Amino acid sequence: MKMALVLIVAMALLVGGCQKQEDRAAQKKIDLIYVEWSSEVASTNVVKAVLQEKLGYEVQLTPVSAAAMWQGIASGDADAMVAAWLPTTHGHYLERLSGQLEDLGPNLDGTRIGLVVPAYVDINSITEIKQHAERFDGRIIGIDPGAGIMSKTEEAMEVYGLDNLRLMEGSGATMTATLADAINRDQWMVVTGWTPHWKFAQWDLKYLEDPQNVYGGAEQIHTIVRQGLEEDMPEVYRFLDNFSWTTDDxxxxxxxxREDGATPYASAKRWIEENPAKVEAWLR
Structure with missing residues (x-):
């Protein structure tokens, strides 16, 4: 009896989820989900701008943690994301949920994650952090706890024996604010870092070498969609499948x-207006 009730509830949730997806498709509504990293704010708003300005869809953006982002696609509560860092940063999410969503492949090549310091910091490898823990104030400044780079940093701290430092949780904004304050004071600071990110244009920074390859090599950002999107919204699926750009873009x-008065959506609209050939190629 108990098992039958569980099956009934599961079927009800599945049917309800499918109905919501059909309703969104009929109303030309799209739900995009993302993590609030500066790179993902930019890319998700560009996708929103194309969907709204070129294809006439109404787009809802939902910022969440990395774990919730992946689960949202797997459950069908969200339609797509363009913020999956693979194979290292989000690899454990893809491994766990691979049969419940669809990976459309990379939309950007040449990404990287690791530990980052100002260029004036006189070390070059993660292996050297431990002996300079006091100069780093016993801290590694991180971001939101659900981010893949945080779990990788926890692993790095174990591998490199950084038991005399603490990994500080926060957000991308607090991480860059703390970094800015340290640079203004010419102090040593180590932060979780990733490329692309505007901080590399703002300041002279460097990645610390990772001889144990905890953080992996070059990564890609992938587009992930819910199952059934191709059937429900073929033109949206085609655009998302074609969407790709460069780190310079x-x-x-x-x-x-970062300009005064700027908003992510206005910047996204500006970019698609100044790059019509790329946008046209995505929509073919």
Whole structure:
């Protein structure tokens, strides 16, 4: 009896989820989900701008943690994301949920994650952090706890024996604010870092070498969609499948987003207006 009730509830949730997806498709509504990293804010708003300005869809953006982002696609509560860092940063999410969503492949090549310091910091490898823990104030400044780079940093701290430092949780904004304050004071600071990010244009920074390869090599950002999107919204699926750009493209939008009075959507609209050939290629 109990098992039958569980099956009934599961079927009801599945049917309800499918109905919501059909309703969104009929009303030309799209739900995009993302993590609030500066790169993902930029890319997700560009996708929103194309969907709204070129294809006439109404787009809802939902910022969440990395874990919730992946689960939102797997459950069908959201339609797509363009913020999956693979194979290292979000690899454990893809491994766990691979049968419940669809990976459309990379939309950007040449990304990287690791530990980052100002260029004036006189070390070059993660292996050297431990002996200079006091100069780093016993801290590694991180971001939101659900981010893949945080779990990788926890692993790095174990591998490199950094038991005399603490990994500080926060957000991308607090991480860059703390970094800015340290640089203004010419102090040592180590932060979780990733490329592309506007901070590399703002300051002279460097990645610390990772001889144990905890953080992996070059990564890609992938587009992930819910199952059934191709059948429900074929033109949306085609655009998302075609969507790809360069780190220069992405960093341009991120720089605009930091201008006084800028909004992510206005910057995204500006970018698609100035790059009509690329947008046209995505919509073929």
């Amino acid at each position: 992405l960093q341009q939008v991120m720089v605009w987003n």
